[in-house]
Each structure stands twice: as structure tokens, then as C-alpha cells.
Amino acid sequence: MRAGPPEGAGRWQTAPMARYPSTIMVSCVVPWDEREEIDRARFDVQVRAAIAAGYRHLYVFGTAGEGYAVDTRRFVEVVEAFRDATAGPDLAPMVGVIALSTATVIERIRLAHERGFRAFQLSLPRWDVLRDAEVERFFRDVCGAFPDSVFMHYNTGRVGRILGAAHYRPWIDAVPNLVATKTMTSDVVLVGRLVAEVPELQHFVSEPIYPHARQHGECSILGTFGLLAPKRSWALFHAAAEGRTAEAVEIGAWFARLSDEVFAASMVDARIDGTYDKAIVRMGAVPDFPLRMLSPYRCLETSEVAACLAVLRARFPDCA
Numbered sequence: 001m002r003a004g005p006p007e008g009a010g011r012w013q014t015a016p017m018a019r020y021p022s023t024i025m026v027s028c029v030v031p032w033d034e035r036e037e038i039d040r041a042r043f044d045v046q047v048r049a050a051i052a053a054g055y056r057h058l059y060v061f062g063t064a065g066e067g068y069a070v071d072t073r074r075f076v077e078v079v080e081a082f083r084d085a086t087a088g089p090d091l092a093p094m095v096g097v098i099a100l101s102t103a104t105v106i107e108r109i110r111l112a113h114e115r116g117f118r119a120f121q122l123s124l125p126r127w128d129v130l131r132d133a134e135v136e137r138f139f140r141d142v143c144g145a146f147p148d149s150v151f152m153h154y155n156t157g158r159v160g161r162i163l164g165a166a167h168y169r170p171w172i173d174a175v176p177n178l179v180a181t182k183t184m185t186s187d188v189v190l191v192g193r194l195v196a197e198v199p200e201l202q203h204f205v206s207e208p209i210y211p212h213a214r215q216h217g218e219c220s221i222l223g224t225f226g227l228l229a230p231k232r233s234w235a236l237f238h239a240a241a242e243g244r245t246a247e248a249v250e251i252g253a254w255f256a257r258l259s260d261e262v263f264a265a266s267m268v269d270a271r272i273d274g275t276y277d278k279a280i281v282r283m284g285a286v287p288d289f290p291l292r293m294l295s296p297y298r299c300l301e302t303s304e305v306a307a308c309l310a311v312l313r314a315r316f317p318d319c320a
Helices: 040-052 072-085 102-114 130-143 164-172 188-197 210-216 228-243 245-262 272-284 304-314
Strands: 023-029 055-061 094-097 119-122 150-155 178-184 202-205 220-222
Touching: 023 228, 040 055, 040 072, 055 072, 072 102, 094 102, 094 164, 102 119, 102 130, 119 130, 119 210, 164 188, 178 188, 188 202, 188 210, 202 210, 210 228, 210 245, 220 228, 228 245, 245 304, 272 304
Parallel strands: 023 055, 023 220, 055 094, 094 119, 119 150, 150 178, 178 202, 202 220
Antiparallel strands: none
């Protein structure tokens, strides 16, 4: 029997507090051909693999999806490809927007909105680090421009600061369509307080952090290894959600070890996230997935990915 989400996880749910359902969300990275154009065929194979693994909440254009690197033409082409690939009635696709100005963020959201999307992932603009009042204005201006849509905040240190519970708490009523955060930090205290003190938002965290965060309340997984180890991903999700904490911690530690050991050699010369996410897709769901990154970012070489795959097969033969 195929592993999958709990009953109703692919639809909006009426949880007593959270504005967005608890689930696993996975990123769909973009394969580029030699001309740096989207490879639609391999993109579609990746999305179908994610759906077959039981995932219903998919997104494109976070850091892994190179949302920071595309021009407007490529942005529209990928959004249209993503729309076509996620046309199923029980899917909840999301489009990320990374830009340096509120105006550009709104412009790109509008382009995706016109193509049918109603869920978006936001990163704070970064030329100078935003102050609290500026962060609030950004959320009000962007989320308020699309009252029929919902927004996840990509809470990343790449913009110079990570927001905590005390930041979100005053904005809950002011921005009612802010529904979730993606907080990819190993700071268990910060994450625990987010989950406990801002339960109106659904907080997506990494696999190793999820068992600890789940002890403070409902939260979710951002599935870094969702396409490489879908069965373990769902096992982790269910174990923590059902209170089997020791089992969940053990599985979370397995994911931490997977990340550390498989990518240790390639991380010595650390590259941007998407290089490793494309390798994960190539090692799992789509063996011929292109590794190319948009200029100026470097990709992993095929030899490096082959070395990662050899470690995966030798040390994690049960990876599934």
C-alpha cells in the first residue's frame, strides 16, 4: 500500500487554530536545457513523481527552485508549466516570489494569479535588512493586494534576519491571509516558540527539527528529501503527529545523517541550495534530471553526484 498523507490532507481543513493544513510540502526544482530554457518533459516527470509519492502540497521558486535567478519570461513559462502539471482537483500548488522590491513581488504574483494560482510563498526583499515596521508594511502591502489568496512567509536568514514568535504575533489580525511560515533553521528554541505561540500559522520545518517542533503543537515538514525518501518522510510525519516521539526523533536523526554523509564531500565547496536539490531529484525520482543552474551559480558535476549516489547506496540501502 502506497504511503501517503492522512485523510483530507490535500484539501483545506477546518483546524481549530491553524490557517493552513498540517502536511508535507515539497519543492519542484526546474530542469534547464543547454539554452537555459525549461525542460518541460523532465519537469513533468518530477511533478508526477511527487504526486505519486502522496504529496499534494507542492511549490516552485523557493531557493531550491531558483526563484531568485529567473527573468520575467522564464518566471511565466515555469509558472505555466507548473499550472499544467498540477491541474488535479486535490492538489494545492504554491508559487514562490523572490525579488528586491514590493513592486516586483506584486507584479510577479499578479502574473501567477492571472494564471490561476491562489497560494504564494514570500521572501522579504533584501538590499538593506528590513526593520520590523518595514516587514509589517511589506506583508500588508503584498498580502492586502490579493485578498483572495493565501501566503506563506519564507523565514530565511538569507535576507539578514529570521523572524520569531514575537514578530509574527502582532501581525496575525492585521494580515489575515498570512497562513504559514517556512522556517529552515536548526534553532529548536526559536522554532518551538513559533509553534507554541503563533499556532494560527502553519510552520514548515526541516525533517530533523520536525519531531522536536511537533512537541510544541501542530506543525509541518518541508520535505528536503521528499522525492528521495518518501516512505520515511510520511513515516516521520505520522509518528510525530501521533505522539510516537521516540520513533519520530529516530527517523529525524536518520534524515540528518543522510544529509551529512551523502553530501559531505560536495559540501566542502558549498554551493547554493538548488545544486543539491537537483542532485536529490537525480538520485531518486528522475535519474536523467539535468544539474544545470542558471548563471552565475555553479552546479554539481555528474561525477560528484555519482559519488553521492555511491555513498547513498552503500550506507543507506534502505532509503525509500
